[in-house]
Amino acid sequence: MARLAPFLLLLPCLIALPIPKQPLDPLLGSNGAPRRVPIALLHMYDNVSFFRRLGALTAENKGRYARRHGYDLVLSVPGRTSGVLKPASCDGRTPDAKGKCWTKDDSFDIDHTRAPTFGKIKMAIAACQGRDDGWLLWSDADAMVVNQSIPLEALIDDGYDMMLAYDWLMLNAGMILFKCSDWMKNFLHQVYDARKFDTARALDQSSFQDHLNNLSARERDAHVKVVPKYAMNVYTEEYRPGDFLLHMAGKLYEATEPGLFAIANQFDILSMVDDVEDIKAFFRSTKLLNYYSATCAVNAGQRQHSCKPEDPRRILLNETLGSMSYPNRYRHVGLRYYWLGDWKDKYDVPGWDIKRRALPLPVHPPAGQDMPPLPPAALHDHEVHLDGTAKDGIPKTEENKDSDEEHHHNIHHHEPPEVDHDAEHLAAIKAKKELDDDDDDDDDDDEAADDAVGADEPWPWWGRLLLIGLSSSAIGGLVYAWRKKGRKVSKMQ
Known part of the structure; x- marks a missing residue:
């Protein structure tokens, strides 16, 4: 475990790195709202x-x-x-x-x-x-x-x-x-x-x-x-x-x-x-074209408007x-x-x-x-x-x-x-x-996404700080134990 101490010093830095977001659905904007397809x-x-x-x-x-x-x-x-x-x-x-x-x-x-x-x-x-x-x-x-x-x-x-x-x-x-x-x-x-x-x-x-x-x-x-x-x-x-x-x-x-x-x-x-x-x-x-606009067979000079719904001259369809x-x-x-x-x-x-x-x-x-x-x-x-x-x-x-x-x-x-x-x-x-x-x-979608920082992240900001603090304390304890063990070995020699 002592040999891993130098590498564990990098842990807070790794935790602080931004976590990559999941690939966006092509039908969704960057804020997760439906994107209008042209x-x-x-x-x-x-x-x-x-x-x-x-x-x-x-x-x-x-x-x-x-x-x-x-x-x-x-x-x-x-x-x-x-x-x-x-x-x-x-x-x-x-x-x-x-x-x-x-x-x-x-x-x-x-x-x-x-x-x-x-x-x-x-x-x-x-x-x-x-x-x-x-x-x-x-x-x-x-x-x-x-x-x-x-x-x-x-x-x-x-x-x-x-x-x-x-x-x-x-x-x-x-x-x-x-x-x-x-x-x-x-x-x-x-x-x-x-x-x-x-x-x-x-x-x-x-x-x-x-x-x-x-x-x-x-x-x-x-x-x-x-x-x-x-x-x-x-x-x-x-x-x-x-x-x-x-x-x-x-x-x-x-x-x-x-x-x-x-x-x-x-x-x-x-x-x-x-x-x-x-x-x-x-x-x-069955009236052509319908009850109010159906057609009558009229002579030259006569107007269709004179064709009343009950007019026997009205043209009817078979169906x-x-x-x-x-x-x-x-x-x-x-x-x-x-x-x-x-x-x-x-x-x-x-x-x-x-x-x-x-x-x-x-x-x-x-x-x-x-x-x-x-x-x-x-x-x-x-x-x-x-x-x-x-x-x-x-x-x-x-x-x-x-x-x-x-x-x-x-x-x-x-x-x-x-x-x-x-x-x-x-x-x-x-x-x-x-x-x-x-x-x-x-552009509005991107701005909304910027305002929603943390929406796609597993940790809130305070959780990250707490995790960094705990990991730093743990690493400090390991380093202290490693150095103390080294001094004891030197005295024995």
């Missing part, structure tokens, strides 16, 4: 007159959603680019968590020698600048957010790099979630640089599909999550009240421009209504508007392709929504409300009665539905009712732990 919506359209008109409508829809949840909106439209960043000097700027500084890049443009649809890939690569490990939602100009109460954090699985959905033919690139990871950026570069797909039938979609097919099973499972269509890419005929993202794919060719603009305007109005019951009431009607997606959401597939009449989404399986890594929800909901999750199964293919008696079902007729008429009026006349969320629509989120708002910058 999320941006990407929107682009070109100079084609049709897309300028539709794209302006859906851009406002996505902008309203982005403002509600605190997301960025990255735009590339004729004569204007916004939301794209480029590296900049940190002189007078606050660096990000990695010590880099950024400024606006208004010079971004797509390659006009290629089909415009390839521009979405170039735009996603550019939008990742300054958003490392953030998430981007690409959605086509004919897509919009109908259920704006659902935050993207409720859908995103941060354990992957890309999230997408398939239809009955192949993946659909009209709605894709990208994570700005190194793997994802490398994959996007490969998809974009494959010029052989410039003349492919599905253009960029063909390139995406080919590169996904070339991934090994192990790599695909590690980086790509395929979700059911209804989670993020609902086609118009498949829509059910409560659905999140709507893609009006192909409606330009089927409904013509006037028809598509009427559809888009109606769904944009529905996106301003949080009460799912109001939207269900709209889809219960309610909602019957196309109840009880079979994909009924329209069989109507288009008779050999696909029994098509089912193979990715719609129990547990698809279990996440490897969930993002914290962004903010507290308004007082008295809960943050809604993705629409529950009751809004999809389960627990729906053919006679429309189920709470979440769409009835086949509108008899004895007088209470629906106020819903019809509110939705058609752009008067969102007082919010009263459906209890089943909110039930799944009750078990989630509420998270405090974390709108502070990383």
Whole structure:
């Protein structure tokens, strides 16, 4: 023991050294509070007159959603680019968590020698600048957010790099979630640089599909999550009240421009209504478009406004508007392709929504409300009665539905009712732990961490001083005994 005395003299110094903190969770700030992961919506359209008109409508829809949840909106439209960043000097700027500084890049443009649809890939690569490990939602100009109460954090699985959905033919690139990871950026570069797909039938979609097919099973499972269509890419005929993202794919060719603009305007109005019951009431009607706004067959010079609800000239549907997606959401597939009449989404399986890594929800909901999750199964293919008696079902007729008429009026006349969320629509989120708002910058997190010294340390300051004192006394006693023993040995000699 005496031989160890010189080394024990170092013990107080070792105790006084700061104890290393545990590695921080990447989703937590340095003070342990949830860190907000950057999320941006990407929107682009070109100079084609049709897309300028539709794209302006859906851009406002996505902008309203982005403002509600605190997301960025990255735009590339004729004569204007916004939301794209480029590296900049940190002189007078606050660096990000990695010590880099950024400024606006208004010079971004797509390659006009290629089909415009390839521009979405170039735009996603550019939008990742300054958003490392953030998430981007690409959605086509004919897509919009109908259920704006659902935050993207409720859908995103941060354990992957890309999230997408398939239809009955192949993946659909009209709605894709990208994570700005190194793997994802490398994959996007490969998809974009494959010029052989410039003349492919599905253009960029063909390139995406080919590169996904070339991934090994192990790599695909590690980086790509395929979700059911209804989670993020609902086609118009498949829509059910409560659905999140709507893609009006192909409606330009089927409904013509006037028809598509009427559809888009109606769904944009529905996106301003949080009460799912109001939207269900709209889809219960057999009147086109509903009780207050239905259409009459009128002669030239006559006005539709003279078409009263009881007018026998009113055009009626053979079924309610909602019957196309109840009880079979994909009924329209069989109507288009008779050999696909029994098509089912193979990715719609129990547990698809279990996440490897969930993002914290962004903010507290308004007082008295809960943050809604993705629409529950009751809004999809389960627990729906053919006679429309189920709470979440769409009835086949509108008899004895007088209470629906106020819903019809509110939705058609752009008067969102007082919010009263459906209890089943909110039930799944009750078990989630509420998270405090974390709108502070990383610098504020660091300052808070400095104020919380000792939070990650096993000893308080007074405990360290006491331990240093005790160890010093013990070492002093050992040294004294060692020296005394040495003097006795000298005398004996």
